[in-house]
Amino acid sequence: MDPVIETHDLTKRYGPALAVDRLTFTVRPGCVTGFLGPNGAGKSTTLRMIIGLNTPTGGSVTVQGTRFRDHPRGLRHVGALLDASDVHGGRSAAAHLGVLARTNAIPLRRVAEVLDEVGLADAARRRIGGFSLGMRQRLGIAAALLGDPPVLLFDEPLNGLDPEGVRWIRGLFRRLAAEGRTVLVSSHLMSEMENTADRLIVIGRGRLIADEPLSAFAARGTGAGVRVRTPDVPALARAVTAAGAAARPDGQDALLVTGLSKDRIGDLAFEHGLRLHELVVNSASLESAFMELTADSVEYPAGDQR
């Protein structure tokens, strides 16, 4: 399937600071793409350049082959939630969406439809000023859905949502992708992406670090693999290495094995008559892969690292 969002050497410079540095990637339809990076990595700047709010210093970005700003009206082409606080507190939720619908000649019944979809139907007539952050996120998502667009951008959409909201939003992204839409979701937390995205675009200090399926990304981390606890570490190490896997000690009585599945390691131990006390897939692998890859590109590290 053809790529929908394409950036080529996309660059944004603010004075001496390089916010986005020759970024080239593509986003394809039909799956949820996670856009990941530490704080200040240039995610929001990139999203703003995609929808023409910021002009690139160099390079180009197109959506479905067109510069977004060349569309007279935008909501039918790209729906975006950039910042849930980008609203005027004095308007009601219905009025906020009503303004947007009118400018794009979208039938006003869509306002009630999307408010219903995000669970804000009861709050439609209430002033946005009194909304919680979670409600504002839902309103922002409603605005993005208003024009039924084929491309959707969400900047940190999970901020401020309760667990029920997080589950709902993951289901929503999945459904939007299954409908053939292009869904790009940014986050600075790997854990948020773990159950949300199919592909990952990882950036750090404005540069592309990775652009690959989530599973490939997870395999990069040194923490990836299966953790096996056994009283006879050397024997197990010999057994799994002989089967083609890599193993390294993980503490006193455990091994971290990569290249073999959990079941296969269990079978091997059985065949060699080895006792196992623990056999578990290392679930922190995504987070550690992310941390390791972006360690060099954290903009504001805590402590005295630099």
Added chain:
Amino acid sequence: MTALDSASAIAPAERPPVQGPPPHARDLLAGEWFKLWSMRSMRWGFLLAAVGVVVLNFDAALADVQNWSQYPAAMRAQFRPFGSFGDVFTNNAGITELLVAGTLGAMTLVGEYASGLARVTFAAVPDRRALMAAKIAVLTAVMLGFGVVVTGTSFWLGQAVLAGKHVGISITQAGIWQGLAAAALLPTVSALVGLGLAAVIRHSAATIVATVTVLLLIPNFMTDHHHWSACLYHATPFRAFQVLYQLTPTQANPNLQYPAHPGGEWWVYLLWPLVSAVLALVLVDRRDL
């Protein structure tokens, strides 16, 4: 990982290209109109400002009627038409309109920039210039309506009161239209100046300070005594309004070395909003959000 499995299992449907209706300026006008009126504070702002200005003008006429018996005979004899016309729209009413309309005009734009709503607005309408043109058109229309209604009501109420002393003037009074037009245009001029400053500054507090400074403080600091000062003074919209709000033909004050002339003041009065609008239209397309 279940997320991956389910995604690869679903074959996404091919989405047809987007087919929206052709863009119309009337959609943007409708949006901007609704944006203005869906805000309770704006509706109250216009209502209170209208009542305030009318009361200020009404009060001037009322004061003249109440103090009538104390006025010297010569003053009473000359009250009509100049005094009667002065009561239609007082200087204090002008200052009030200047501040209220200037602030409301600035807020219609700077409110969007300051709240971040501008990002949502311009993502919905990438043709920023068309949107700004619609905003200017709606603001101009609303402020013109406001100016005409407030000036008309002030005229009618004030002259009805003055009629009690038989010094009311009618709308057919000779030379009345320049002054009434200037009064009716004052909210539009002020609002567009506020909007223009908002387009340049884009920061709430600084925009309001700049609007008050340009519309009210600078003309208040300047005098007719020196050439440079007189030039600056006459170039402000408020001074232009004061010069234009007279029965025509106007008489220049013989005591002034550098008097202002209505012909030039009309240029000042109309160029301020025009330049402000052009500035807003040019800048909106050139800056990041």
